[in-house]
Amino acid sequence: MKILFDHPDPFLLMHGGFQIQIEQTRSALESIGVEIEYLRWWDAAQRGDILHYFGRPRPAYVQFAQQKGLKIVMSQLLTGLGSRTAWRRRVQKAVIQTSEKFLPAMVTAPFGWEAYRAVDASISLTPWEAHLMRDMFSVPAEKVHVVPNGVEAVFLESRPTPRGPWLVCTATITERKRVVELAQAAVAAQTPLWVIGKAYGESDAYAQRFLEIARQHPKFVRYEGPIQDRTKMAVVYREARGFALLSTMESLSLSALEAAACEAPLLLSDLPWARTVFKGNAAYCPVTSDVSRAATVLRKFYDAAPNLPVPPKPMTWVEAARQLKSVYEGLLKTSR
Secondary structure, eight states: OEEEEEOOOOOTTOOSSSHHHHHHHHHHHHHHOOOEOOOOTOOTOOOOEEEEEESOOHHHHHHHHHHOOOOEEEEEEEEEEHOOOOOHHHHHHHHHHHHHHSSOHHGGGGGGGHHHHHHSSESSHHHHHHHHHHHHHHHGGEEEEEOOBBBOOHHTOOOOOOOOOOEEEEOOOSGGGGGHHHHHHHHHHHHOOOEOOOOSSOOOOOHHHHHHHHHHOOTEEEEEOOOOOOOHHHHHHHHOOEEEEESSSSSSSSHHHHHHHHHHOOESSOOHHHHHGGGGSSEEOOSOHHHHHHHHHHHHHHHHHGGSSSOOOOOBHHHHHHHHHHHHHHHHHHOO
């Protein structure tokens, strides 16, 4: 069984959770004996059994691959859709259904809606995204599989240490992660916050706003850039008073899973993905532009953190890979 991995965005241009997911999934699958290759677009002689596409492929892409005898697995992060309000999702669903019913395929094809139903299997990271696949895009239930991301052993095997005074936020410094708003809330609430991560570009205006807050309020906002050493990162999570991520949208936050593996109390945006995964084992903050409101929640979380419940342990990448391998094997046993 040979699996070909494909993804539309070069890692050189975009770093983040999807890159980690792809790299860790490949490594874990190879460790349990699955042969993996990245799709070589220039190599007409490359062969495989299953093409695993990370993203949303064009319907024509799916059609051409299936004509070559490849089974197609899609891992599409429904980050924006899964974070929208219920009424916005209802409007979007009506637009999709109306468009597919009355507009020609050449108009709707660029949106890739048909790809959800055309692929042989869809991988969702959470039950919430699996529900959206079925509800929004009419994907048959038997094609949808929930396989969460895993966590590296260095986090799961880290040892408890005394907690320090800092809340930790590990995130790319960009608008979606709302790092500026979190830093503003930390200053207003006078709660020490350590932000770990980097921007997509050094000249990014949003990142510059965050850096200015960090320069003006070093007592409450600590920033020293990203931490590449995973062992050191595990220590940071273990020593943190808690983990905070107030993003406007997520699919399944890898940094939240890493913090959970290190038993750090969690404060997350009140979004369906978080409620689905962590349920009552995390604290939640509404997605709001009101700094004083966010500051109130942050202060309450900071004070309560030592007595909050420990989040559930996430699975390892190898455990996730075994579930994915089972999906692959099932596809190879069935005819289209």
